[in-house]
Amino acid sequence: MAIYLDTSNIDEIRKYTKMGIISGVTTNPTILHKEGASGGMKGLKEKMLEVARIVAPHPLSVEVTTNHREGMIAQAKEIAGWAKNIVIKITVHGPNGELDNMSVIHELETKHDIRINVTAMMSAQQCFLAALAGASYVSLLGGRVNNMGYNSIEEVKKLRYLLDRYQLKAKIILASTREILNVIEWLCAGADIVTVAPNFIEGMIVHPYTKETVQMFLADAAKAGH
């Protein structure tokens, strides 16, 4: 468990699953919209079922689309019922700081045995409280943290310390990846998982000097008549 793919693109998910590199997929309403989601809840179900099948037994995070208490619970139960490896994403609070989300997270994890990925978090303190509420995954949007002028690496280190000290089960996901450099930096700082858009993985693998080296090997093999 180290790298998740932050996309709903079936071809990309298949490609990197085949390489054995990814151990999960995350989505959110913005990603789904950008990647051409259609067909309402029925369309979402079809697409998520396909992704869940490809990545199984690894987890697929699917976000609820409402912030009303009863609506979040009903959607979480419905979506979690689509496949065994679906994890429900819920934002740490509502659009205006509503606090219902925390008790919803606690209830879903402890009473309904549904795995929750708490998202849209910008600090170690938010993630720590979500972990105390029982979340299985806490998503720190590291790129957004950096964009606001704060150091995401320091937040990861503090969070790692707190989860270990209080023996909380939550896995730390670093999201909002903006630079290839983020991936290794965040993992080394203590993140369990970094979720990335597919092009990041290609960028991590391909190196211009490696290209040149491979070209040299192939050219010399040809010269040697091998």
Ligand code: E4P
């Ligand atoms: C993943 O779980 C997050 O929802 C995602 O990485 C957010 O990315 P963004 O900050 O680029 O919207």
